[in-house]
Amino acid sequence: MNQAFNLKSSMQPVYLFEIKSYKLSDISEQIDYLNDKTPNLLANAPVVLDLNRVEKTLQKQDLIELIDYLKQQNINPIGAQCHSPSIKKIIIETGLNHSKIEKKQNVDFLSSDIGTRVITQQVRSGQQIYAANENLVILNNVSAGAEVIADGSITIFGALRGRAVAGAKGRENTQIICQNQHAQLISIQGQYMVDEQLPKLGNACRFYIKEDRLEFDELTTS
């Protein structure tokens, strides 16, 4: 038999639309904004809809309208995902694929299931430390222009003058703690803070994610 095609496995990039509101006016406003800022980002892009946040109120007609609207905008929904069995039924009825959701890991800060890397030397400008699948503990300063990154949490006992990125691969319950905050950038699970969003310089701080937002506590001893 002549082979008409080769079967290969491949990973294609697909955007996940985490729907927070299925009101078309809300969605169109944001899509117009995105098209304005980054034209072509969503042109003919295959997307998967995540419906978990709207599972309580979403009706079949809402989903049909949403899909039609997205197609008009040249966005191509190829599937949708949701935990709720009733929504799953709706998804299949509208002709979309229901894609399985991977269970998210719930991990405690500096948990024992990942290791911890300890850096004793000052991290200098231009240096980058990446603790892959580890927590990161730094016992010295992180200079301006240096970058410390961990898939777990980061604790810095010296002054933080550079950039710190925790939960770099989206791991949950990661945080950044520093004794002396002069950071250029703080990022956890893809959310970030710069400049005047950051707390007062020189304070000890703890940064963490609460309800999908990057927040901080200033740790005062008084």
Place this chain on the structure above:
Amino acid sequence: MAKIIVVTSGKGGVGKTTTSAAISMGLALSGKKTVVIDFDIGLRNLDLIMDCERRVVFDFVNVIQGDASLNQALIKDKRCEKLFILPASQTRDKDALTKEGVEKILNELSETFDYIICDSPAGIEHGAQMALYFADEAIVVTNPEVSSVRDSDRILGILQSKSRRAEQGSSVKEHLLITRYDTARAAKGEMLSVTDIVDILAVPLLGVIPESSSVLTASNQGTPVILDLKSNAGQAYADAIRRFEGEDLEMRFIKPVKKGILSRVFG
């Protein structure tokens, strides 16, 4: 075995060559046989500061490429018989420096000298990396200015990761030298203070050289400023040499001078 010392900074124009000239002259005057090498191939300056511009026949690159022997290229200083200068080539570029070539010359110099001072070019590219690669100790020159401090921090990182000592698992001994320090402006908060700089870089302080008109005069005359002991800058370099040799001296010229009524009137 000679001790190899690199004078480096990352940023240009902060006083690396002035410092190299002063430090090498100071060490030679204290009786150590010292050679200072200009690593700034293509932008030869050290010979001007050392006033041996018209005596350069062969240079560093000629020796690396085997066109001249080391003894032919070394220039003996006229003021101090313990001091020798190995000038850079003005017509080549930094790619002429090879790790093997530099190592061979440093090994040969090591046999007869006490100190080898490597005057690094600015930047963090090949030339600067060649200058610091073989160093045992480093003098990092910084101005009280944020960009200079940032660049010094960068070069400290390179010393800690890309030097021969770092590759062998040991470390280069670091010294911080602050130059062009203006006490009055630092007191007013217009410049970084010594404390700020030491805080950011966390490196032991070798000396603070005050901003002084005698530095420019000395460069233009081809006299290392350390020979001008009437000037604050010359005295501060002399102090730095004594600290380098292990003496514990108090830092001078870091507090603003209170002007008396007479000097205020007569300027």
